[in-house]
Amino acid sequence: MREINSQQAPVVIIGGGIVGSAAAYYLARRGVKAVLLEKNTIGVEASGRNGGGVRAQCRVRIERRLAMASIKLWEGLEAETGMDMEYTQGGNIRLAATEARMAQLQAEAEEELADGLYVELWNRDELRRRAPYLDSDHFIGAKYCPTDGVANPILATWGIAAAARKAGATLLTHTEAVSIETQAGQVTGVTARTPDGILHLETPRVIHAAGVHTPQLAQTSGVQIPIKPARVFVAVTQPVRPFFTEFVSTHDFGVYFRPARKGHVHIGSVGIFDETFDKSTPDYALPRLATAARLVPALRGVSFLRTWAGILAMTPDHLPVIGPVDGLEGLILATGFSGHGFCLGPIVGKLLSEMILDGAPSINLDALNLSRFASTVQSPTSPSSNRL
Amino acid sequence: MNPEPVHTDIAVVGAGPAGLSAAVAAAVAGASVTVIDAYSQPGGQYFRQPNPAVDPDPQEPRPRAGRELRHKAEAAGVRFLNRTVVWGAFEDLRLAAYREDTAQAIELQADAIILAPGTYERVAAFPGWTLPGVITTGAAQTLLKEQRLLPGQRIILAGTGPLQLVTAAALVKAGAQVVAVLEGASPGEAILRQPGQTLAAVWGQSTRLKEGWQSWRTLKKAGVPYHRGWGIIAAEGKDSLQAVRIARLDRQWRPIPGTERRLEADTLCLNYGFTPATELAQLFGVQLHWRPAQGGFVPRRDEQMQTNVPGLFIVGDGAGVGGAELAMVEGQIAGLAAARQVLGDSTLTRRIEALQPALRREQRFQQFYARLFTPGPGLDELAAGDTPICRCEGVSKATIVQTIHAGADTMHAVKAVTRCGMGNCQGRVCGPLVAAILAQETGQSPERVGQFRARTPIFPVPLTAFTVLTTEGAESAESRN
Numbered sequence: 001m002r003e004i005n006s007q008q009a010p011v012v013i014i015g016g017g018i019v020g021s022a023a024a025y026y027l028a029r030r031g032v033k034a035v036l037l038e039k040n041t042i043g044v045e046a047s048g049r050n051g052g053g054v055r056a057q058c059r060v061r062i063e064r065r066l067a068m069a070s071i072k073l074w075e076g077l078e079a080e081t082g083m084d085m086e087y088t089q090g091g092n093i094r095l096a097a098t099e100a101r102m103a104q105l106q107a108e109a110e111e112e113l114a115d116g117l118y119v120e121l122w123n124r125d126e127l128r129r130r131a132p133y134l135d136s137d138h139f140i141g142a143k144y145c146p147t148d149g150v151a152n153p154i155l156a157t158w159g160i161a162a163a164a165r166k167a168g169a170t171l172l173t174h175t176e177a178v179s180i181e182t183q184a185g186q187v188t189g190v191t192a193r194t195p196d197g198i199l200h201l202e203t204p205r206v207i208h209a210a211g212v213h214t215p216q217l218a219q220t221s222g223v224q225i226p227i228k229p230a231r232v233f234v235a236v237t238q239p240v241r242p243f244f245t246e247f248v249s250t251h252d253f254g255v256y257f258r259p260a261r262k263g264h265v266h267i268g269s270v271g272i273f274d275e276t277f278d279k280s281t282p283d284y285a286l287p288r289l290a291t292a293a294r295l296v297p298a299l300r301g302v303s304f305l306r307t308w309a310g311i312l313a314m315t316p317d318h319l320p321v322i323g324p325v326d327g328l329e330g331l332i333l334a335t336g337f338s339g340h341g342f343c344l345g346p347i348v349g350k351l352l353s354e355m356i357l358d359g360a361p362s363i364n365l366d367a368l369n370l371s372r373f374a375s376t377v378q379s380p381t382s383p384s385s386n387r388l
Numbered sequence: 389m390n391p392e393p394v395h396t397d398i399a400v401v402g403a404g405p406a407g408l409s410a411a412v413a414a415a416v417a418g419a420s421v422t423v424i425d426a427y428s429q430p431g432g433q434y435f436r437q438p439n440p441a442v443d444p445d446p447q448e449p450r451p452r453a454g455r456e457l458r459h460k461a462e463a464a465g466v467r468f469l470n471r472t473v474v475w476g477a478f479e480d481l482r483l484a485a486y487r488e489d490t491a492q493a494i495e496l497q498a499d500a501i502i503l504a505p506g507t508y509e510r511v512a513a514f515p516g517w518t519l520p521g522v523i524t525t526g527a528a529q530t531l532l533k534e535q536r537l538l539p540g541q542r543i544i545l546a547g548t549g550p551l552q553l554v555t556a557a558a559l560v561k562a563g564a565q566v567v568a569v570l571e572g573a574s575p576g577e578a579i580l581r582q583p584g585q586t587l588a589a590v591w592g593q594s595t596r597l598k599e600g601w602q603s604w605r606t607l608k609k610a611g612v613p614y615h616r617g618w619g620i621i622a623a624e625g626k627d628s629l630q631a632v633r634i635a636r637l638d639r640q641w642r643p644i645p646g647t648e649r650r651l652e653a654d655t656l657c658l659n660y661g662f663t664p665a666t667e668l669a670q671l672f673g674v675q676l677h678w679r680p681a682q683g684g685f686v687p688r689r690d691e692q693m694q695t696n697v698p699g700l701f702i703v704g705d706g707a708g709v710g711g712a713e714l715a716m717v718e719g720q721i722a723g724l725a726a727a728r729q730v731l732g733d734s735t736l737t738r739r740i741e742a743l744q745p746a747l748r749r750e751q752r753f754q755q756f757y758a759r760l761f762t763p764g765p766g767l768d769e770l771a772a773g774d775t776p777i778c779r780c781e782g783v784s785k786a787t788i789v790q791t792i793h794a795g796a797d798t799m800h801a802v803k804a805v806t807r808c809g810m811g812n813c814q815g816r817v818c819g820p821l822v823a824a825i826l827a828q829e830t831g832q833s834p835e836r837v838g839q840f841r842a843r844t845p846i847f848p849v850p851l852t853a854f855t856v857l858t859t860e861g862a863e864s865a866e867s868r869n
Contacts (some may be wrong), residue, residue, distance in 0.1 A: 041801040048804055066687055164796065173795055238812065279670070281844045283478045288856035303848035306814065313615045 022349020083159025404432020406704025413723025521629030540655030780811020
């Protein structure tokens with residue numbers, strides 16, 4: 001392929017998901033016009049294929065802080081960008097079918113309240129009263145967070161990207177970064193393949209936010225990132241008359257469900273992690289998704305319209321990798337969100353812009369640095385408490 | 389509630405001419421065959437049977453021929469699952485289906501599968517095309533064949549191909565007032581330009597020619613105007629269709645300025661050809677290729693109609709539009725080839741080879757026919773900015789064009805951002821329309837643009853239908869009880 005272009009960019013962002021788009025947006029708002037490279041179109045991978053949960057509860061502390069700050073941003077994002085993202089705060093219900101699960105939720109609630117996140121613990125009677133649409137025979141209680149909610153993942157990612165472009169960022173779609181160049185421990189540029197040929201961008205800074213595709217490209221600059229693909233499933237029903245507002249999930253049954261604006265109900269799998277890049281829906285995913293009909297009687301006569309799969313970027317401790325890379329000046333990672341990245345997208349984008357413009361982010365992210373994997377000590381996070 | 393996965397030597401999906409022919413051939417050769425079909429009676433659209441309550445003993449040649457084929461199948465031991473929709477396709481030649489009348493979930497495992505899914509009618513989007521009273525020609529034909537009902541009082545048929553002619557004649561015979569038949573192409577010119585090819589193609593096609601000639605005579609006798617090189621440019625009406633605006637078309641199917649006319653009608657029947665139904669093929673991972681003369685993306689097949697997926701055969705219009713005669717020959721070949729594979733009976737080879745001349749003859753006719761009746765690019769330019777393209781989700785052409793220019797320049801991205809194709813029809817109606825707009829706006833070829841990707845389930849299915857599938861773990865065991 002011929003080289004078609006050689007340009008300079010103050011920052012190159014790799015990956016047009018919600019994190020890369022938000023970084024481009026917050027940088028552009030402060031006058032830094034980054035170039036974003038997306039190999040397909042905006043938001044067509046995990047950012048556009050998830051359940052759309054925007055939730056602070058049921059996370060480990062560092063993620064909780066990020067999520068609470070992100071929700072503050074979500075609250076103003078549609079007005080600020082002028083884009084419809086179908087964002088609502090309909091609440092989030094985490095169900096417990098066993099005493100052990102309930103005890104876990106109780107412990108979590110104490111931490112959450114201490115961190116300033118308002119949550120409620122419901123016993124079975126309260127659950128019946130507050131969520132009468134559930135077949136509550138299956139559950140002994142729940143934890144509820146009223147400020148959690150949902151957004152349309154596709155429209156949100158699309159909206160943030162459009163706002164970034166409007167603010168001056170350059171978004172190059174169908175443009176696949178193929179290598180990150182370095183010299184003497186410093187990033188010097190990015191080479192990308194476009195439909196018209198090879199594009200070379202000279203840049204001192206790269207934000208690498210390519211989700212599950214991050215490791216391969218990072219290797220071109222000598223960086224090893226422990227990320228594996230994990231396939232998860234979502235189904236959508238035909239529209240029904242709205243009968244609930246909450247994002248509801250249960251790890252005991254391995255399923256979540258939530259309403260969408262036009263009355264469709266999205267149903268997703270929890271805890272099925274196929275290590276594959278294949279985005280088809282295998283047969284065994286379907287009964288799991290149909291479990292929702294057992295838990296919600298109103299869904300029993302309803303039909304599925306379609307299903308899809310998304311590929312998550314999983315790290316060993318199921319926490320994201322965010323921050324600079326030791327020994328390589330100019331490379332900032334924001335990847336491996338392990339299925340929790342959608343809600344965090346806006347705040348992570350903002351913190352990335354602060355790393356570049358202010359030298360350090362306003363929320364300390366040291367715990368999420370790649371260097372944690374160099375040591376033999378792994379984070380004690382329980383993966384199951386951290387799903388979705 | 390759930391039966392065990394049903395095993396059959398050969399599963400046939402679709403009971404039209406192709407599927408029935410395949411089933412008969414395979415069953416006569418000795419295989420156990422199960423035919424799954426969405427309708428209440430086998431026959432498909434071509435052999436569509438009248439509702440028994442309306443006409444228990446139809447005498448028209450097509451329903452009769454269809455019933456004969458079905459009786460042959462039954463005599464050979466073919467098992468029919470009617471009113472059963474196949475909604476999923478999985479590894480190891482497994483099909484997931486749902487029987488609508490009994491609300492029963494069915495899983496079928498086969499040693500070979502023959503898909504004969506047929507086609508969807510292609511429509512055009514122009515101002516007013518979603519008004520009540522605008523229907524497809526196939527829908528009019530279904531009403532007439534199955535229920536003996538007329539779709540309206542004053543009827544106009546527009547589009548291309550002999551289906552228009554045949555349906556118009558049937559409507560006239562049933563007592564309808566057909567205002568006009570508009571054929572967008574000018575088939576006479578093509579025939580005159582290439583008389584040799586025409587003769588070669590129609591050789592041996594006496595049944596077809598006779599049917600066409602009889603339809604033509606019926607229309608002439610009733611004084612129905614048949615306009616070649618004319619098309620619809622808009623439909624008008626307040627709550628339902630009142631009139632259509634028509635114009636003479638140039639070779640590219642673009643309206644010629646100054647030729648516009650207005651005709652009053654309460655029903656407009658549209659058919660601009662057919663799109664092969666490739667969803668199950670897609671779910672199985674069949675390689676498709678772009679063959680516009682056969683209706684768009686069609687499966688790659690070998691001479692025995694087998695795809696790149698071993699044991700998976702595809703026949704009939706669903707593998708490339710070619711009409712009932714070609715479909716029946718393909719069905720026989722695939723039925724024999726599948727039986728040979730499943731039973732290990734190499735004596736069937738000779739019979740497969742014996743069908744090759746008939747296959748060639750029908751393929752020749754198909755190629756000739758496609759040249760005569762393929763819409764030009766002007767058809768895709770009729771929609772105005774506010775014309776709905778996706779009627780399920782109410783997405784206008786302007787919204788789609790805007791979204792494409794904002795960077796959503798793939799079929800997937802247009803669907804994701806606009807919701808076009810996310811409704812009940814799963815993009816079957818709007819898919820070709822969106823593809824044409826995308827090709828036009830980005831300057832890409834239709835081949836590169838591609839189509840909406842099929843998703844499981846390919847038809848809406850109750851959540852309860854999913855519980856039949858084999859799964860692992862206690863959770864799934866529980867849900868199967």
